[in-house]
Amino acid sequence: MSLQHFSTKDRILHAAEDLFAQQGFASTSLRQVTSRADVNIAAVNYHFGSKDNLINEVFRRRMDEMSAQRIAALQQAIDTAPGKLEPILAAFVEPALAMAQDRHGGAAFIRVIARAYAESNAGLRKFLSDQYGHVPRTFAKAIHACVPELSKEELYRRLDFLSGALTYAMADFGLIKRPAGVSDATHRQRAAKALIRFAVAGFHADAS
Structure with missing residues (x-):
């Protein structure tokens, strides 16, 4: 199923999970996450507040x-x-x-x-x-x-x-x-x- 079928929050979590699995936490930037999830940085800030919180939510x-x-x-x-x-x-x-x-x-x-x-x-x-x-x-x-x-x-x-x-x-x-x-x-x-x-x-x- 395409990420587009999920809510914005779920798309971010799916993208972050994939990237963390491939690259690790330190090497993955929020810009990479937003690009993979097809959202803007404001969406990450709104739903998670920070990269550390995003990691925790994954x-x-x-x-x-x-x-x-x-x-x-x-x-x-x-x-x-x-x-x-x-x-x-x-x-x-x-x-x-x-x-x-x-x-x-x-x-x-x-x-x-x-x-x-x-x-x-x-x-x-x-x-x-x-x-x-x-x-x-x-x-x-x-x-x-x-x-x-x-x-x-x-x-x-x-x-x-x-x-x-x-x-x-x-x-x-x-x-x-x-x-x-x-x-x-x-x-x-x-x-x-x-x-x-x-x-x-x-x-x-x-x-x-």
């Missing part, structure tokens, strides 16, 4: 929904399978992989996430910590109930390992590619199941 429009889906799935896992680690990890992994497969920019956003890891942007990191830091902390608490023998440091280290593996899987640039004749949904389900099994073993591994 994350917010996708991560708000994914975070809500994760928390809802986590609560369901706790309610229906208390004490079971696998459903908790599925609640963390599956919404993220589903977002990565979104045909309306999901792949570009994964590259934007990679840029956030690679670039030194203290403002963005603070924004992400303030807005979404509660999600891994909530999962850490639920996971700890299943593996109480892990120290807080070890628990958070293993959750970091899972997050890194998940980001890699979301980017789909590893050794395993979608086989011919296999749908995106099936490929995603297989990747999720494999990663969850791997993570369960990792969290249960002897901490010593």
Whole structure:
């Protein structure tokens, strides 16, 4: 679908997401964003106020929904399978992989996430910590109930390992590619199941 079919605000967000994915945050100018979105600079100022706010909103429009889906799935896992680690990890992994497969920019956003890891942007990191830091902390608490023998440091280290593996899987640039004749949904389900099994073993591994 052409960008012209979206609202002005959405056109700006789509254009910014694509450019941030391709060039990074520091190398992308607002002039490039306005040119790609076919709007004037006043429209960016009106909707976002600054480049930093635009960057934050690129994350917010996708991560708000994914975070809500994760928390809802986590609560369901706790309610229906208390004490079971696998459903908790599925609640963390599956919404993220589903977002990565979104045909309306999901792949570009994964590259934007990679840029956030690679670039030194203290403002963005603070924004992400303030807005979404509660999600891994909530999962850490639920996971700890299943593996109480892990120290807080070890628990958070293993959750970091899972997050890194998940980001890699979301980017789909590893050794395993979608086989011919296999749908995106099936490929995603297989990747999720494999990663969850791997993570369960990792969290249960002897901490010593």
